[in-house]
């Protein structure tokens with residue numbers, strides 16, 4: 062086997078690097094018609110004509126200065142890894158600007174091949190590029206190609222093998238930048254050459270050029286060489302001053318001008334335009350899609366469309382997932398005896414992981430929609446149209462998608478929202494968006510809101526819901542502004558951005574893209590999320606009631622049963638404990654069937670418990686007995702329901718006591734001191750602690766904590782009506798709880814996603830920041846309301 | 854007659870040639886690498902609904918920049 066050839070794919074953003082990478086390696090890389098999608102570098106291997114070729118996909122960059130992350134990644138890779146060949150993917154329909162980077166590759170001296178991509182596009186626009194002339198003048202191999210349809214890939218690989226065989230040393234080929242600078246370059250180069258043991262990785266000519274260009278990274282590097290630094294600095298200074306006084310420009314600008322001049326000289330010969338550049342299809346489409354009135358209207362419709370598509374489309378699959386996990390829980394419950402193990406598997410693992418997997422359909426649908434926006438080029442237009450508004454808050458036009466998906470129209474999910482921030486390029490804007498996205502009203506918070514609204518604001522439910530949606534937007538945007546003014550403060554990054562031409566997205570591209578992102582999400586569920594689910598489960602379960610407490614409730618139950626059985630009316634029909642247990646079982650089954658299939662028509666019912674009696678005593682035909690027995694049955698029925706009521710009350714009390722005894726319960730009670738100031742007692746606190754696992758848990762835990770024993774759901778009244786009757790509760794408290802739920806710590810799946818998209822530091826920060834903000838807002842509202850007597 | 858104005862002052866669909874970039878540092882660098890350099894002919898494609906940013910066509914591609922960035926680009930236009 063011959064040695065492995067390493068090649069680097071580089072080029073302007075959106076020039077087709079990833080498409081070419083996929084065409085070469087067959088790998089599934091994410092392709093998008095949005096500048097700057099590939100940020101990390103990725104690699105893949107292939108064999109061509111017996112040569113093993115390692116292909117590295119580098120992030121798109123416009124230049125080789127060292128100012129943005131992608132430029133540094135590219136440059137460091139080239140200098141440190143020294144690939145055998147650099148393939149510069151050049152957009153043929155846009156040659157001048159694309160060659161600006163190619164010139165810089167030549168200055169660095171890397172073995173270069175130009176892949177002249179998008180030849181189809183250029184042709185359609187009436188631009189004819191003669192690759193032979195281009196190759197002659199530019200003095201590098203030029204391979205024309207259409208990466209999207211695999212054209213030219215073979216020729217490119219041949220050229221790669223040929224070039225790599227030449228085994229050239231890096232040979233910096235600089236052009237002329239005007240006599241002043243040219244002179245400076247040779248002066249500095251001589252100094253560098255004269256220095257002993259100089260770092261051989263850097264070509265000296267290139268270093269000289271970068272010194273004059275004022276490249277931070279290189280100047281710092283030179284500063285570490287006391288042997289030469291004092292000689293170089295005065296030269297740079299002198300030239301810079303001279304140029305500024307004569308040309309009123311910085312050397313950097315002059316150097317750029319000469320590069321463009323050089324390129325223009327080449328393209329004049331190599332490019333022929335059949336049609337004078339006129340408005341093309343994309344431009345005409347933009348006249349409509351970014352029109353002052355039509356533009357925003359269409360954008361609103363599209364945004365709304367994404368939202369509807371994501372949540373309506375995923376509704377059925379989400380339900381299937383739900384059914385699947387319920388089915389699994391039922392199976393496990395019947396296979397493993399009741400106890401800690403069953404509880405761990407059912408409530409800890411299945412509920413936890415099931416919760417995470419339940420999001421998968423939502424995420425897939427959302428990424429599908431976003432993929433279309435990205436690949437078609439519309440996303441960049443959205444950023445363009447919304448920039449003015451969102452800039453004020455320190456966000457980016459594209460932040461709107463993340464906010465919307467997270468629940469901007471109420472109902473949504475912060476997890477895909479957090480993942481949608483990937484389309485933002487500037488790290489500070491991205492993190493600010495990440496951090497405020499959880500304030501939106503996701504689908505899991507809604508039931509809590511609806512329950513509280515139904516209890517305390519039932520006169521104008523819709524208006525309240527709207528109000529809370531507005532509040533979440535306002536708070537999210539202002540929180541972003543606050544973050545951008547403090548921890549995420551930074552100079553405004555220039556917005557100069559490309560509006561890529563509209564392109565029809567390919568099905569393959571969209572599917573790859575959707576799957577890749579979904580898969581990344583799924584992988585998490587196996588590891589961190591499983592661990593945290595188990596911890597949260599343990600917190601809500603342990604320590605259990607001690608033996609004495611447990612016996613107390615058990616004794617109460619036994620006593621109740623004994624009393625019931627000893628009643629003279631009862632013991633003729635239900636003589637002993639086993640029969641009673643069987644009766645209970647049948648009653649539960651019957652209740653379940655009513656839940657599942659609806660109530661039995663009253664005319665068929667001779668007695669509320671008729672089906673139970675009938676099953677238990679089939680030979681006695683309970684319905685058709687003498688009047689006396691019938692009457693007896695009626696009394697027994699009443700007594701039985703009363704007995705069940707008492708039993709349920711005992712269980713509810715036990716559950717409440719058990720919850721109070723757990724770690725979560727302990728936390729809830731400990732926090733009461735603080736949360737009293739915003740009106741929450743320990744029961745609400747426990748619910749909120751549980752809500753960290755998933756916001757849905759707030760509702761179910763409140764249900765347990767405020768449970769009065771479930772008799773028949775039709776009679777006992779919902780949690781909502783119970784809270785409405787509770788003297789401890791009032792509209793103010795409900796309002797504050799809604800606000801708190803809206804703002805406090807995101808659920809842990811979201812926290813993990815934030816970590817995944819940024820770092821643990823920001824994930825922890827988001828927990829702290831959101832908690833403090835939630836508390837402050839709640840405190841102000843609660844105390845103001847209490848003082849002014851509003852809502853109490 | 855020709856005159857030199859700021860890019861911000863140009864009207865939609867107006868053509869011009871870039872004369873000078875009056876800023877330095879990161880912003881000017883970014884402009885240069887995106888092709889906004891002396892001698893480039895440009896066409897104002899339009900403005901976002903809130904009049905900012907502005908979309909500019911350069912040869913075969915379209916760039917968007919904010920008004921405060923367009924302020925630094927001096928353009929020669931027909932008077």
Ligand SMILES: Nc1nc2c(ncn2[C@@H]2O[C@H](COP(=O)(O)OP(=O)(O)OP(=O)(O)O)[C@@H](O)[C@H]2O)c(=O)[nH]1
Nearest residue numbers: 074075076077078079080093097098099121207208
């Ligand atoms: N017409 C045409 N379109 C192409 C060709 N090659 C790629 N594209 C499209 O160009 C767009 C950008 O492709 P990518 O491969 O994501 O570009 P990239 O260079 O990796 O972009 P970044 O990672 O953002 O720097 C996609 O919509 C591709 O489908 C081609 O040869 N012809």
Ligand SMILES: [Mg+2]
Nearest residue numbers: 078079098099
């Ligand atoms: Mg890419």
